[in-house]
Structures are given as C-alpha cells and as structure tokens.
Amino acid sequence: MERTFAMIKPEGVERGLIGAIISRIELKGYRIVALKMLRITPELAARHYAEHQGKPFYQELISHITSGPVVAMVLEGPGVIAGLRQMMGATNPKDAAPGTIRGDYALEVGKNVIHGSDSPASAAREIALFFTPGELGEEQAG
Ligand code: DAT
Ligand code: MG
Numbered sequence: 055m056e057r058t059f060a061m062i063k064p065e066g067v068e069r070g071l072i073g074a075i076i077s078r079i080e081l082k083g084y085r086i087v088a089l090k091m092l093r094i095t096p097e098l099a100a101r102h103y104a105e106h107q108g109k110p111f112y113q114e115l116i117s118h119i120t121s122g123p124v125v126a127m128v129l130e131g132p133g134v135i136a137g138l139r140q141m142m143g144a145t146n147p148k149d150a151a152p153g154t155i156r157g158d159y160a161l162e163v164g165k166n167v168i169h170g171s172d173s174p175a176s177a178a179r180e181i182a183l184f185f186t187p188g189e190l191g192e193e194q195a196g
Contacts, residue, residue: 064122
C-alpha cells in the first residue's frame with residue numbers, strides 16, 4: 055500500500071490547525087501509520103529541503119521550518135501521494151482552490167501550513183528522514 059510523508063508546519067501548529075488538518079486526512083480515509091510532534095533541527099531541515107538549496111527563499115524556508123514544533127506523520131492509502139497533494143492545494147495559497155487545505159487556511163507561500171511528499175522517491179526519502187523502522191512498526195520479530 056502506498057505511503058507518503060506529511061507535516062503540519064510551525065504556523066499550523068501555532069494557529070491551532072492540527073485537529074482540523076488531521077480531521078480532513080482521516081475523513082478522506084487515509085490511515086495514519088505514525089505521528090509525532092517535534093522541533094526540526096537546522097541539520098534535519100537542510101536534509102529535508104536539500105532540493106531547494108541555493109534558491110532565493112531557501113534561508114527563509116529553513117529558519118521558518120525550524121521556528122517552532124511541527125507535526126510529522128506517515129499516511130497510507132491508495133494513491134495517497136497524489137491524493138494528499140490534491141487535498142493540500144497549490145504551493146502558493148493565493149493560487150490554491152477553496153476546499154483545499156492551503157486554499158482554506160493560508161495566505162502566504164512561506165506560511166502554507168502543510169508539507170506533503172511530491173513523488174514516491176520523495177516519500178520514501180522523507181519517511182526515512184523523520185521516522186525509524188521501529189516507529190513505523192517495521193521492527194523485526196525476535
Ligand atoms: P510544496 O511545499 O508545494 O512541495 P516546494 O517544494 O516547491 O512546494 O517548496 C517548498 C516550500 O518552500 C513551500 O511549501 C513554501 C516554500 N516556497 C516555495 N516557493 C517559494 C517562493 N517562491 N517564495 C517563498 N517560499 C517559497
Ligand atoms: Mg515540495
């Protein structure tokens with residue numbers, strides 16, 4: 055079954071949107087495989103956002119994602135990678151359709167409240183960055 059990595063960003067936690075966002079994910083029918091609140095270190099932020107190194111918004115992106123606790127999760131379901139991206143809406147909330155998470159809860163691209171993996175390769179990489187096999191219930195017996 056397909057899995058993806060999702061994260062409620064610091065402004066989502068700060069604004070009290072954890073319940074609303076998780077509720078949408080659960081009502082859609084995706085299974086929450088693992089979930090935790092953590093403070094992202096600059097090292098983890100740099101690895102997570104490696105593809106954006108050198109872009110004009112990179113420093114702001116790193117300082118923002120490390121500015122407060124986030125809620126990280128692994129979601130499972132058929133087509134969940136693309137499905138969550140559809141539920142999130144466009145990267146820039148001003149382009150995100152009403153009914154999407156970013157369309158309904160955000161105004162600025164730098165504070166777009168949720169991250170979701172953009173491909174199977176990103177999902178596998180990001181899940182492994184944030185969760186141990188034990189946290190995913192994948193420890194070997196014995
Ligand atoms: P997404 O989060 O939709 O996958 P992305 O991977 O292109 O988008 O960018 C990662 C994050 O970086 C995005 O959620 C918000 C920030 N970002 C992207 N483009 C930006 C821009 N032009 N100005 C400021 N922040 C930006
Ligand atoms: Mg992305």
